[in-house]
Structure formats: structure tokens, C-alpha cells
Amino acid sequence: MPGEYRGSGRNRSVSFKLTMMAWVTIGPAVAIGLLTTALFAGFVLRVDFVSLIWIAAFGGVVMLVCAIPGQLAYRNALRQRVLAPLGEVVSQMQTSAESVMTAAGQLAGAASEINSSCLEIGSAMQKISNGLDLQSSEVEAMSTSTESMTASFNNVAARADETREMSRQAAAAALLGEEITNETIRKIAAVRNAIEALSSSIAVLGVRSKEIGTIVGVITSIADQTNLLSLNAAIEAARAGQLGQGFAVVAEQVNTLSERSAKAAEQIGALIGEIQDETAESVKRMEISAAEVVLGSELADKTGEALHQITEAVGRTAALADEIASAMADRAQDANKLDRSMHDIAAVAEESAGSVQQSAAATEEQAACTQEIAAAAQELADMARRLRESALQFELD
Amino acid sequence: MAVTQESRQFVLFRLGDEEYGLPILSVRCVICYMEPTPVPLAPRGIEGVIDLRGQLIPVVDISMRLLAREFEPEPRSRIVVAEGDSGLVGLAVDSAGEVVSILASDIRPASKETLPVAAAEAYEGVASIEDRFILLLDPAKALLETEFMPPVAEDGDGDN
Numbered sequence: 001m002p003g004e005y006r007g008s009g010r011n012r013s014v015s016f017k018l019t020m021m022a023w024v025t026i027g028p029a030v031a032i033g034l035l036t037t038a039l040f041a042g043f044v045l046r047v048d049f050v051s052l053i054w055i056a057a058f059g060g061v062v063m064l065v066c067a068i069p070g071q072l073a074y075r076n077a078l079r080q081r082v083l084a085p086l087g088e089v090v091s092q093m094q095t096s097a098e099s100v101m102t103a104a105g106q107l108a109g110a111a112s113e114i115n116s117s118c119l120e121i122g123s124a125m126q127k128i129s130n131g132l133d134l135q136s137s138e139v140e141a142m143s144t145s146t147e148s149m150t151a152s153f154n155n156v157a158a159r160a161d162e163t164r165e166m167s168r169q170a171a172a173a174a175l176l177g178e179e180i181t182n183e184t185i186r187k188i189a190a191v192r193n194a195i196e197a198l199s200s201s202i203a204v205l206g207v208r209s210k211e212i213g214t215i216v217g218v219i220t221s222i223a224d225q226t227n228l229l230s231l232n233a234a235i236e237a238a239r240a241g242q243l244g245q246g247f248a249v250v251a252e253q254v255n256t257l258s259e260r261s262a263k264a265a266e267q268i269g270a271l272i273g274e275i276q277d278e279t280a281e282s283v284k285r286m287e288i289s290a291a292e293v294v295l296g297s298e299l300a301d302k303t304g305e306a307l308h309q310i311t312e313a314v315g316r317t318a319a320l321a322d323e324i325a326s327a328m329a330d331r332a333q334d335a336n337k338l339d340r341s342m343h344d345i346a347a348v349a350e351e352s353a354g355s356v357q358q359s360a361a362a363t364e365e366q367a368a369c370t371q372e373i374a375a376a377a378q379e380l381a382d383m384a385r386r387l388r389e390s391a392l393q394f395e396l397d
Numbered sequence: 398m399a400v401t402q403e404s405r406q407f408v409l410f411r412l413g414d415e416e417y418g419l420p421i422l423s424v425r426c427v428i429c430y431m432e433p434t435p436v437p438l439a440p441r442g443i444e445g446v447i448d449l450r451g452q453l454i455p456v457v458d459i460s461m462r463l464l465a466r467e468f469e470p471e472p473r474s475r476i477v478v479a480e481g482d483s484g485l486v487g488l489a490v491d492s493a494g495e496v497v498s499i500l501a502s503d504i505r506p507a508s509k510e511t512l513p514v515a516a517a518e519a520y521e522g523v524a525s526i527e528d529r530f531i532l533l534l535d536p537a538k539a540l541l542e543t544e545f546m547p548p549v550a551e552d553g554d555g556d557n
Contacts, residue, residue, distance in 0.1 A: 224473065227494040231408070231427050234496040238406055238421040255495070 018083075019075060034059055090391050097388040104381035111374035118367035125360035132353040136346055143342040150335040157328035160321045167318035174311040181304040188300055192293045199286040206279040213272045220265040226258035404500045407533065410477055410493035412460050416531045417490075418497070418524070423479050423536040427493050430474035444468070447487055449478060456487035457540070463519065481540035488540075497531075499524045504533060 034056065042052040233251035237244030407418035408427065433445030433456040444456045456476060460468040468489045475493040479486050507520040521535040 224494075228427060228429065228475075231494055231496060234406075235408065235421060235424050235426060238496075252496070259494070 018078060019071065022074075030063065031060075034063070094388055094391045097384040097391060101381050101384040101388065104377045104384055108374045108377035108381065111370045111377055115367050115370040115374060118363050118370060122360055122363045122367065125356050125363060129353055129356045129360065132349050132356060136349045136353065139342050139346040139349060143339055143346065146335050146339040146342055150332050150339065153328045153332035153335055157325050157332060160325035160328060164318050164321035164325060167314050167321055171311055171314040171318060174307050174314055178304055178307040178311060181300055181307055185297060185300045185304065188293055188297045192290065192297065195286055195290050195293060199283065199290065202279055202282050202286060206276060206283065209272050209275045209279060213269065213276065216265050216269045216272060220262060220269065223258045223262035223265055227255060227262065230255035230258055404498045405504075406496055406498050407531070408477065408493065409495045409497055409531065410475065410488070410490040412491055413464060413466075415464075416529060417463075418499070418531045418533045419477065419479060419488075419536060419539075420533075421496060423481075423540075425478045425480055425485060428476050428478065430470050430476050430489060432470070433487070433489075444489060447476065449485070449487075452485065454478065454485045454487050456489055459488045459490065459539070462539075479536060479540055482537060486540045497526060499526065499531075499533075507532070 038052055038056045038059065041055075042049070230251045234248055234255065237248035237251055240247065406421040408421050408424045409416055409418050411417070428449065431447055433447050435445040436443065436455070439445070439455070442458055442462055444458045446453045446455050458468050460466055470489075471491060473492045475490050477488040477490055477493055479488060503524045503526070504522045505524070506522050519534055519539040521533045524531045524533055
């Protein structure tokens with residue numbers, strides 16, 4: 001047999017050993033049995049000791065003679081039925097042990113690789129975990145920032161609303177101011193017309209008072225002449241003596257009248273002079289007023305224009321404030337969304353961190369397992385080696 | 398000229414701030430002031446002559462005589478034509494226009510101390526009417542055609 005040639009020597013020695021062992025095992029028992037039987041037989045049959053020895057020796061020889069062929073047959077049978085398959089088994093066992101050794105070595109290598117991979121994975125997991133922690137805290141910080149940003153946006157939006165409201169009020173006020181200014185311009189124009197009319201009236205008044213002055217001059221001169229006439233009449237009356245006395249009275253009355261006329265004319269003249277002075281002054285003031293009114297009208301025009309510009313600017317401001325408010329509202333919504341997303345991210349990161357922790361734990365466990373596997377593989381390899389060595393010691397025969 | 402009546406009439410005229418009076422009977426008429434025509438070699442105090450209805454009469458600068466200041470014509474200036482001893486004489490005055498009757502008892506003699514100029518002899522006296530103070534001229538002295546400025550005579554001034 002091809003599988004037997006290697007272990008034929010060992011097979012032989014094995015068979016021998018087995019035989020020997022069988023003998024050693026069975027022999028004393030048989031011998032004791034025989035001896036006991038013999039002793040009992042001798043005791044019962046009253047056989048003397050020597051006979052006994054003989055009988056025993058005989059029995060022993062018989063036994064031996066009987067045993068030898070049995071032994072031979074047994075050995076043959078043993079060799080054929082047990083030792084040959086056993087050798088085969090042993091040789092198979094050896095090859096198996098060798099392949100187990102190889103496999104166990106490979107397993108140990110793989111396990112150690114897995115172990116190192118697990119360690120790497122573990123450290124990577126740790127890093128991921130740290131990263132996730134960092135991410136989580138960053139996201140938290142970002143979330144806080146986003147919240148304050150949202151508050152700022154809302155604040156700005158509220159301010160923009162206020163601004164729009166104020167702008168609206170300002171626009172209304174400016175519009176009112178514009179209307180009032182237009183009214184003022186119209187009034188100023190009316191005042192201007194009135195002043196011009198008044199001015200021409202006063203000028204006419206001046207002319208009239210001058211005419212009156214001339215007339216008063218005439219009256220004064222007439223009064224003077226009258227006075228002179230009355231004076232001369234009085235003189236003539238005096239010269240006429242007794243005859244002129246009635247005439248003298250008339251002359252005196254005429255004189256009195258002329259004096260009163262002169263006085264009245266003088267008063268009128270003074271009044272006319274005052275009126276003329278006042279008129280001249282009034283004309284001058286009217287001219288100044290007219291100039292002032294023109295200036296005022298121009299200023300009112302400018303004011304109106306400025307107010308118009310203010311109205312437009314304020315309108316634009318209101319529109320801009322509107323835009324700002326809506327933009328800020330949009331930004332606030334965006335920020336809210338961002339905040340929610342941040343929270344989601346944080347939750348996911350926390351979850352991931354948990355998973356990573358679990359994974360790390362699992363990896364550690366795995367590492368431990370692989371270590372155990374490696375150790376077991378080592379042990380298995382050792383066992384296989386020892387088995388192989390043990391199998392090598394087998395000598396069937 | 399002595400007039401003894403209860404009251405006498407005077408023609409009043411004004412020179413500056415002073416009011417003067419001439420007895421009405423020594424006045425011929427009062428006319429508006431007209432510029433006198435200067436006369437060559439005329440005595441001092443004579444401004445010139447004027448034509449009064451065809452009659453040439455000399456005009457005396459009575460202002461110079463009584464107040465020692467030159468006469469300045471005004472719109473109301475008058476010439477009082479008086480009858481002097483040597484004929485008609487014009488007196489240029491600032492104004493004239495009133496005839497008053499003054500009681501003889503109201504006339505007081507002019508005191509030489511109170512009168513403005515040394516020519517006190519030209520005055521007959523002074524009279525107070527209400528609050529007015531009137532210097533009454535003596536025509537005989539005041540109307541001399543020639544000058545009377547040099548105070549020669551000490552011969553008293555006529556009646557009271």
C-alpha cells in the first residue's frame with residue numbers, strides 16, 4: 001500500500017506493542033486465574049503442592065501452546081483490520097495536521113492582520129468620533145450664531161418697518177409743506193399785487209397832496225394879500241378920521257379873517273408837508289417791501305422745490321425701507337431654515353457619534369475576538385504540530 | 398407929533414424877534430417887499446429907492462439902524478411906507494399885518510438901560526399888550542433920512 005510504506009516500521013512496532021500490552025494486561029489475570037483455580041482445585045482435591053506446580057506448569061504450557069496460534073491470528077487480524085486503516089488514518093492525520101498547521105498559521109496571520117485593521121479602524125473611529133464631536137459643537141455654535149443672526153434680521157426688519165412708517169409720515173408732512181408753500185407763494189403774489197396797487201395809490205396820494213400844497217400856497221398868498229388889504233384899509237380908515245371909523249371895523253374883521261385863513265392854510269400846509277413826508281417814506285417802504293416780497297417769493301419757490309425733492313427722497317426711502325424689510329424677513333426665514341438644518345445636522349452628528357462609538361466598541365470587540373482567534377489559531381497550530389509530532393512517533397507493527 | 402387921546406392906533410411890524418409899532422397916522426401904506434434899486438452915493442442906511450405908484454421913495458434899512466444887522470428879505474417881508482418930516486420913507490421889515498389900539502396909559506417911557514441898542518432916542522416908549530412887548534418908534538427920530546447913529550444930541554425924547 002502506498003500510504004503504508006512510510007509507517008510500516010512504526011506499524012509493526014505498534015502491533016508489537018499492542019501484543020505486548022495485551023499480554024501484559026491479560027497474562028497476569030489469566031495466570032492469577034489459573035493459579036487460583038489450581039489452588040482451589042488443589043485444596044478441594046487435596047493435591048500436593050508439587051502436583052499442583054506441575055499441573056500449573058502444564059496448564060501454562062497448554063495455554064501458551066493454545067495462545068500462540070491465536071496470538072498469531074490475532075496479530076494478523078489486527079494488522080489487517082486495525083493497524084492498516086489506523087496507519088492510513090495516522091498518515092491522513094499527519095497531512096491534516098500539517099494542513100491544519102498551515103491553515104492555522106494563515107488564520108493567525110489573517111487574524112493578526114484583521115486585528116491591526118481593527119485597531120486602525122478603531123483609531124479611525126476615534127478620529128471620526130472626535131470629528132463628529134467637534135462638528136457637533138461647531139454646529140451648536142453656528143446654531144447660536146444663526147439664532148442671533150435671525151434676531152438681528154428681525155430687528156433690522158422691524159427698524160426698516162419703522163423707517164418706512166416714519167418715511168411715510170415725513171412724506172405726508174413734506175407734501176403738506178409743499179401745498180402750504182404753494183399757498184404761501186400764491187399769497188405772496190397777492191401781497192405783491194396789493195403792495196403794487198398800494199404803491200401806486202400812495203403815489204397818486206403824493207401827487208394829490210402836492211396839488212393840495214399848491215392850492216394851500218394860493219390860499220396862503222390870498223390870505224396874505226387880504227391881510228395887506230385889510231391893513232391898508234385900516235390905515236386909510238384911520239386917515240379918514242371920524243368918517244373912516246365904520247370902515248376901520250370892517251377892515252379889522254377882514255384882517256382877523258385873513259389871519260385865521262393864513263393860520264388855517266399854514267396848518268394845512270404843515271399837515272400836507274407831513275403827509276408828503278409820510279407818503280415819500282411809505283413809497284420808499286413799499287419799494288423795500290416789494291423787493292422783500294420778491295425775495296420772499298423766490299425763497300418760497302425754492303422752499304417748494306426743496307420740499308418737493310424731500311417728498312421724492314422720502315418716497316424713495318420708504319420704498320427702500322420696504323425692500324429692506326422684505327429682504328430682512330426673507331433672510332430671517334432663511335436663517336430659521338438654516339437653524340433647523342443646523343439642528344438636524346447636530347442631531348445627525350450626535351447620532352453618528354453614537355453609531356461610531358458603537359462601531360468602535362464593536363471594532364474593539366472584534367479586535368479582541370481576532371486576538372482570541374489568533375491565539376486560538378496559534379494554539380491550534382501548536383496542537384497540530386504536536387499532533388503531527390505525536391503521529392510521527394506512531395510505529396505500527 | 399403929539400397925540401393926546403385915550404387910545405392911539407399903531408401899525409405893528411416885526412424885525413427879528415422884536416415887535417415894533419408906528420403911530421398909524423404916520424403910516425401911508427404897507428406894501429409887499431420889493432427889491433430897492435441901489436442909489437449911488439446914497440447915505441448910509443439907505444438901501445435904495447422903490448417906485449411907489451410913480452413916486453420914488455427911499456427905503457431905509459431900519460434893521461441896520463435899530464439892530465445893527467443887515468435886512469434879509471423873506472416871502473412875508475413888507476415895506477412900511479411912512480410919512481417922515483422930509484416926505485415918504487420906506488421901512489423894510491420882516492412882516493407887518495396888524496393894527497392895534499393902545500391905551501395911552503399902557504405906554505411907558507423907554508428906559509435906556511433895557512433897550513437893545515444905543516439908538517434909544519428913536520423910541521417913544523414901550524407897551525405891553527397881554528404877553529406881547531411892543532417897542533413904539535418915534536417917527537420924527539426914526540425916519541431921518543440921514544443917519545442918526547452918532548449919538549449927538551442929549552435933548553430928551555419929547556413927551557412921556
